[in-house]
Amino acid sequence: MSSFRPLYAVTITDAVAAGDLEQLKKLEAEAQEHLNQYGDIATLLAALKIEIAKAEA
Amino acid sequence: MTDTLPSETAPAGARATPEGKSVRFRTERDYAELTPVHVVWEVTLACNLKCQHCGSRAGRPRPDELNTAEALELIDHLAALGTRELTLIGGEAYLRRDWIELIRRSRAHGIRTAVQTGARNLTDKRLDEAADAGLQGIGVSIDGLPDLHDRVRGVPGSYDQAISALQRAKARGLAVSVNTQIGAETAAHLPELMERIIAAGATHWQIQLTVAMGNAVDNPDLLLQPYQLLEVMPLLARLYREGQKRGLLMIVGNNVGYFGPYERMWRGLGDEADHWNGCAAGQGGIGIEADGTIKGCPSLATSLYAAGNVREMSIADIWRHSEKMAFGRVRDVEELYDYCRTCYYADVCRAGCTWTSESLLGKRGNNPYCHHRVLDLARHGWRERVTKVKDAPAASFAIGEFALVREAIPGAQTQPLPVRDPAGVHIAHRERTAAGGALPPRLKVCRSCDQYVWPHETECPHCAADLAEVERQHAQAAEHRRALIQQARRVLDGIGPA
Numbered sequence: 097m098s099s100f101r102p103l104y105a106v107t108i109t110d111a112v113a114a115g116d117l118e119q120l121k122k123l124e125a126e127a128q129e130h131l132n133q134y135g136d137i138a139t140l141l142a143a144l145k146i147e148i149a150k151a152e153a
Numbered sequence: 154m155t156d157t158l159p160s161e162t163a164p165a166g167a168r169a170t171p172e173g174k175s176v177r178f179r180t181e182r183d184y185a186e187l188t189p190v191h192v193v194w195e196v197t198l199a200c201n202l203k204c205q206h207c208g209s210r211a212g213r214p215r216p217d218e219l220n221t222a223e224a225l226e227l228i229d230h231l232a233a234l235g236t237r238e239l240t241l242i243g244g245e246a247y248l249r250r251d252w253i254e255l256i257r258r259s260r261a262h263g264i265r266t267a268v269q270t271g272a273r274n275l276t277d278k279r280l281d282e283a284a285d286a287g288l289q290g291i292g293v294s295i296d297g298l299p300d301l302h303d304r305v306r307g308v309p310g311s312y313d314q315a316i317s318a319l320q321r322a323k324a325r326g327l328a329v330s331v332n333t334q335i336g337a338e339t340a341a342h343l344p345e346l347m348e349r350i351i352a353a354g355a356t357h358w359q360i361q362l363t364v365a366m367g368n369a370v371d372n373p374d375l376l377l378q379p380y381q382l383l384e385v386m387p388l389l390a391r392l393y394r395e396g397q398k399r400g401l402l403m404i405v406g407n408n409v410g411y412f413g414p415y416e417r418m419w420r421g422l423g424d425e426a427d428h429w430n431g432c433a434a435g436q437g438g439i440g441i442e443a444d445g446t447i448k449g450c451p452s453l454a455t456s457l458y459a460a461g462n463v464r465e466m467s468i469a470d471i472w473r474h475s476e477k478m479a480f481g482r483v484r485d486v487e488e489l490y491d492y493c494r495t496c497y498y499a500d501v502c503r504a505g506c507t508w509t510s511e512s513l514l515g516k517r518g519n520n521p522y523c524h525h526r527v528l529d530l531a532r533h534g535w536r537e538r539v540t541k542v543k544d545a546p547a548a549s550f551a552i553g554e555f556a557l558v559r560e561a562i563p564g565a566q567t568q569p570l571p572v573r574d575p576a577g578v579h580i581a582h583r584e585r586t587a588a589g590g591a592l593p594p595r596l597k598v599c600r601s602c603d604q605y606v607w608p609h610e611t612e613c614p615h616c617a618a619d620l621a622e623v624e625r626q627h628a629q630a631a632e633h634r635r636a637l638i639q640q641a642r643r644v645l646d647g648i649g650p651a
Contacts, residue, residue: 098420098430098593099177100438101407103508104208104451105193105240106267106292107359108404109328111175113397115423116634121398123641130648 176237176265178427179437187436187482187590188235189472193242193451194441196224196252198549200244202271203307206334206375208366208452208512209549211244218443221251223464225258227441230468232262236439240292242269242451244443247279253286260287267292269332272318273311280321290328292359293319295350297333297342305336305375316353323354330357332406336375340385347392351401358396360389361406362522364452366512370545370553379521380536380562386524390415407432408506412498413524417603428605430593431503435460435478439468442549447471449478452508455550473589481507482589486578491519491557492526495573497614498605500580501594512552513539521557534567535559579607600627 099108112118170178177191197218200211219227231239239259246252246268259266267290268283283291296305299312306312323329331350333339350358363375377385393403393415405419411429421427434440435449442448445463446455460475471478486499493504503518504510510520520526521537530536537559545553561567581594596605601618613620 098179098427098433098437099175100179100191100433101359101404102191102193102434102438102440102450102452103332103334103361103364103406103408103506104195104242104269104440105191106242106269106290107330107332107357107406108175108177109267109290109292109330109357110265111178111357111402111404111422112173113402113423114173114421115425116631116638118397118423119638120634123638123645126645127641130645134648 170237179433181592183235183437183590184592185586185588185590186235187473187586187588189231189437189439190236191238191240191438192231192236192441193240193438195242195244195443195451196246196255197249197443198244199248200271201248201273201308202245202311204271204368205305205307205372206336206363206367206369208364208369209244210367210547210551211549214244214248215443215549218249219445219463221254223445224251224255227445227463227468228255228258228262228264230463231439232264234469234472236264238265238267240267240269245271245273247275247283253282256283256286256288260289265289267328269294270318271306271311272315273308275314275318275321277321280318280325280327284325284327288327290330291318291322292330292332293322293355294332294334295346296336297339298345298349301338301342316349319350319353319355328356329354330359331355332359332361334361334363335377335385336363337377337381338375339377340381340388343388343392347396347401351396351399355401357402357404359404359406360409362408362509364408364509364512365539365541365555366452366454366508366552367545367550370541370551373541373555376539377522378538379523379527380531380538382522382524382527383531383536386413386415390418393419408509408522411502411505411520411523411525412605413528414603415524416605417598425598426595428501428596429505430501432481432505432507434458434507435472435481436590439472447475447478449481450508453550454508454512454552455548456552457511479589482591486575486580489518490516492521492530493519493523495575495578496526497579498525499578501596513555514557515552515554519557530559530570531562531565533570534562534565535570536562579609581607597624600624 197214198211199214269292272293293315295315296302302312303309319329396403417425440448440451446459447461448458458477460478461471505520507517511517539555542556543554545551583591585591599606599613600623602616604615
């Protein structure tokens with residue numbers, strides 16, 4: 097299926113890009129935003145465990 | 154932004170399009186029932202620019218343009234035919250006094266309504282009135298950076314007015330887009346132009362090639378040579394990808410194609426099932442001239458494709474019964490010639506944009522502005538260029554004639570093109586409905602080279618891959634991607650918005 101894109105007309109403005117790649121890019125941006133705002137929880141958790149282990153040693 | 158027609162607000166008979174798809178997207182039902190989904194209406198030929206490539210030679214209004222009552226009635230009839238999108242053009246649409254009434258009537262029918270403009274003297278007052286009437290989108294034509302744009306458009310300062318219009322329309326909440334014609338000089342301007350239109354607020358950018366019609370025939374140096382696609386298409390592909398990252402979606406127009414290495418990427422905006430399937434004139438859309446002349450596409454030559462006039466017969470009858478409207482519904486590969494006749498894609502492509510090829514060569518069915526063709530020729534050391542042999546008459550939408558010259562690429566070793574048997578071209582069976590519509594062929598993608606192939610193929614004709622095997626590998630990778638998307642979605646939804 098397709099859309100009519102004649103050359104004297106206004107272009108399509110009510111469509112968004114689709115597909116896995118587009119979704120992956122959006123999710124990457126969202127994840128990066130979380131990381132920027134809240135930091136790397138996984139690394140933080142590992143550091144906390146190490147310090148706890150050291151403190152308990 | 155998505156703006157499908159929700160069923161609770163759509164007029165009786167209107168149809169929703171799939172989520173995320175434009176209202177202009179043609180569904181299987183649209184194909185079967187021959188719905189004129191998108192109508193482009195030159196509401197006046199009056200214009201305040203002097204574009205050197207203007208196909209309609211706009212300037213003065215036509216002597217007998219439809220009056221307000223006729224125009225409003227025509228909108229009612231289009232709504233009854235199932236039209237979901239209306240583009241008002243000119244000349245310059247807002248030079249028509251009642252343009253706001255036309256917008257209001259169109260919106261009252263739930264038709265998505267936008268204006269394509271050169272934007273000279275598109276004042277705040279005009280924008281406010283249009284937005285108040287329900288106008289949803291504005292497309293501004295910008296053909297390069299200021300020097301080139303102002304020269305091509307024939308009015309100093311028109312570039313600045315165009316950019317200003319984008320910004321002011323954006324501030325009023327309109328969907329804001331740009332159309333750019335690519336001529337011989339345009340390519341070098343595109344990267345910087347993209348920066349500027351993003352800054353001005355554009356979200357969609359239609360790219361199209363300048364066509365040899367009307368004023369462009371008088372100024373043939375403006376035309377891109379077919380072989381220049383070798384450089385232009387990779388540039389466009391790069392800008393498509395860059396634009397996507399930055400919120401600007403490039404829309405390739407109907408005369409940018411066909412089936413080269415980028416078709417899968419850009420035609421369907423990520424939906425690879427949506428590929429070029431031939432000229433849609435008289436099948437998915439209608440073009441209207443200001444005096445009520447109806448054509449299957451706004452750009453087609455009036456002398457060849459005027460299918461009737463709404464002052465003499467109903468648009469429904471013109472749409473359904475006029476032979477000049479129906480040419481695209483009944484044509485087949487037999488009308489193709491030269492390279493296009495034996496092309497691998499002949500029966501799905503049908504030589505691309507009718508307007509482009511017929512305006513150029515005086516006969517539809519052979520289109521040198523084709524990336525697939527240009528690449529094939531180049532592999533054999535050949536290229537094509539066009540040279541004017543006949544002027545166009547002074548009339549609106551008039552065509553001249555150009556000769557197509559095939560020559561060796563300077564410095565290249567040439568080989569003869571393979572001889573292909575016309576009888577060997579794959580013909581797709583099309584089941585016609587009672588309305589005369591038919592579903593187009595649907596190609597599949599070779600997962601090795603990313604090019605489209607006919608569904609019956611087992612070995613890719615382009616790269617010789619085992620299509621089933623590469624499809625299996627692709628399916629595995631796709632499943633992995635889907636799983637990752639779901640996992641990421643769960644994680645990100647669980648921790649809430651950043």
